[in-house]
Amino acid sequence: MARRKFATLKSFLDYIGIEGDRTIFTWVSASEGERFANVIKGVTAKVQALGPATKLVKEL
Amino acid sequence: MEKRLIKKDALTGIIGKIAQEAVVFAPVKVEDNVLFKALEKGEEPFLTYANSKNAPKNHFFPRSEVMLRYTRTAKGVEFAGGQKEAEATVLFGVRPCDARSFVLLDLLFDQEKYKDPYYIDKRQKATIVALACVHPPYATCFCTSVDGHPLSADGADVLLTDLGEEFLAEFVTPKGEKLLKYFGDVKADAAAEAKKEAVAEQAAKEIKSHIPAREVKPIMDANFDSPFWNTIHQKCIACGTCTYLCPTCHCFDITDEMKRDDGRRLRNWDSCMYPMFTKETSGHNPRPTQRERWRQRAMHKFSYYPENFNAIACVGCGRCVMYCPVNLDIRKIVTDISKL
Amino acid sequence: MENIEKKLREEAKRLLEEKRVDALVGFEAGTLPLTATPCFITSPEEADRLVWNAFCSQNLAKYVHDLISQHHNSQKRVKPEDRKKKVVGVVARGCTTRSIVLHLQERQYGRDEVTIIGVPCEGYVDRKALTAALDGADIREGSLTGDRLDILTAEGKKEIPLQDVLADNCRTCRFNNPIIHDVMIGEPAPAMPGAVQEYAEVEEFEKLSTEERWRYFTKEMSKCIRCYACRQACPSCYCPTCFVEQTQPQWVGLGEDATDTQVFQLMRLFHMVGRCVDCGSCVSVCPMGVDLRKFLKKLDKDVFDFFGNRAGVSLDDPPPLSTFKEDDKEDFIYNP
């Protein structure tokens, strides 16, 4: 069910104009240390490529 | 009182000139909505409009405004009033009903004790140029039932009346007279005034919607617990459309917001139609259902305001009637109450 | 239509006389020309107030939910053996019954607590489209004859084809006849021709660039005045306390900050995944004309594309977000 929610959420955020690479989902088990590291590296790289988020960010 | 006649096509030019010296608010067509808003560069005022969807009160009492700002420091929180000093503004093309709403709001925000500096500052620095309703625009207009008139100058500093070939500009207050220089030097003659009289009479006749607003106060007071209130609210969906579009509604909420060490205290519109409006921390709500909330809205406008300020808190613009999503018509409610 | 109205009144009268319903929600004529407004009827004599026409816009399932849950609350402190049952009758078109199906799936009330008087539907008039078609002129008088609206405004007479001012959700409606009913009035209505292009608008929008889509989203949301009419009119929005009104923690600011409005709308919209029946109520009640449907229809489309589900069209389907299949879409999952 989580998979269904994430599938629609990612698609919807992309649809309203939030870059797809900012909404990332994956499964990582506690035993998959290396995979976890790779995921974090990959996500960081994607987000760095996009630069700081300005959409939906509130400034007082 | 100074009176001038101006050519019909001169209005846009006048607004342009005023805009060089003050911020001008005017009706503007934005997609399908006519909004009363600050004219931005290159934006054309829309002067053939009926009335704006939002009420011009928004300028004095905005949807949201900063009351106070604060910062968390090592010494503790430091704070200061967050009020920006208001700029000189001209509200151009306000309909007489909406102009009257300013008079009603002044009664509340500018009382002897407890003056509201946010409202008063903007109000004092604004000049109101009203545009008379030579032909009242909507079948739902009922200003004449609530002490208004389609050609009323109540609340206005300058009143413009379309006399067919030209506009009559009446400078009703000293504040209004400061705008004289923009309106040329053709003084209005007796003929123009006579014409205005005739227009005024005709315009009032064109108002077809009448409600017994002045008569209902004692009936309402006596019928606070009447079963009448048990059914009228049923279809109300408890949205705030009527109150948010109303030129006289003024209820607000105060909330704090923080981001890291900086924060602000805001006042935001609130609505007596919302269940949360009076809900207490304990969970107790003195107005537990839409029945009490509707009664409050009706009583506030037609009983409490008259009692406290000797004025009905309604200008008859008809916005709540036209835009209520479920057609809960305040005119019908007032009329029905009068028959109790 | 007139025939349907006559039958509807007879049926309503009968249900009330036979005490098969305690209250009935329908439409009556509004106080403005070319409008209808929700009404609540509890006695057979009142049945003659009922109307059924192209101006009945709201989704009455909203009231069904409200009435039944109010009744449930009122019974909470009553001993089980003394509890009374209340049956709410409702005049329901396709989308209204979809909402009822949804309520039943989400266990908001029992099937025996609602009596559905099904009516065929060929779409309702979008008030804002009508105003736009009249260039903002005030409607003084109006009537509907067949497919033609005859309107008198301050500027004069005008004829408008009904088709031109139907609500967008009606034009592309796939379910204009009741999904479930206890009584059906009249014959089922013919299918709406636009149904085949149900998602055309969404598909067009998907083709825009990310920034163009974001610009459109922010522009539309900037119109919102946070009156919550959309939420209040929506039969699927029935949380006892909306997240906007929660204070501990406060999820979203209450002012007119653009991001707060965007977040409010985004959250509300996303709560509609698999739950929006495309009744158009939120759109029709919005005083500012925010294009909510552009976004809701996307959720509808995704749920259909991904999971083959359409909200409230079958009592046997579980709600799409409370079930799953082994082979559900997972191409979106990141795999470095």
Place this chain on the structure above:
Amino acid sequence: MQNPYIPYPVEVVKIVTEVDTKDIKTFRLAFVNKEDEEKFKYIPGQFAELSIFGKGESPIGIASSPTQPGYVEFTVQKAGVVTSALHEMEVGTRMGLRGPLGNSWPIEFLEGKNVVIVGGGFAFTTLRSLINYMIFGDNRKRFGKITVVYGARNPGLLIYKDELEAWSKRDDIDLNVTVDKGDAAWKGREGFVPTVCKEVGPSPENAVTVICGPPIMIRFTLPVFFELGFSKETIITSLEMRMKCGIGKCGRCNVGSKYVCKDGPVFTFAELDKLTRDF
């Protein structure tokens, strides 16, 4: 123009946990700027908005008496966002204080009369302010007999225990403290406030009753006083409503045409009778 929405900066100088359940505390606040104290001149029965930046404001009755210079005290029950934040605070914290707001107990009307004070639970705060005001120095001579009936559900929920002790030793104040149900250590009176009022039986002769407590207590106590011969004009209470601005603008705390924040919170029952009831 004085901005009535801007609070005065104050510092928490003392915190007293009043009850066993620890959810009622008294906060003593001192003005950061001495001149603000001068501007914050108050009368017993008034309230103020306690302002916690980042959280909001909460209207609370003033528990101290103007005869206690140098600080202002508030007794606060932990309930909502602001009061919970307040309960987290430590001595030395800075916050804001806005007021004084509302009318007050009608001191002039009470002068020369016997005063009966009836309080229940944690609503005793502004009554404490009034008592301390009346018994302070020469003030005492301005009032007749002072009778106090104060009740709580159990001994652990009585607030201002030290003061109750001190008052009980004075002979110019008839103090009757009661609890609904006592415990092993409780040697005082047991019984509900209405019953105790009946037992104490104050004379209505030249007397005024000031009553403050939970609605249910008020509902059952009122008939007792009517029976004793008090008129609606001589029974005074203080109302509570959800408030925001505190100055009659934000539009939520009205009872009929009167705003609890501005025209109240203190009303006589004769006045309340004339108002359309919505509370």
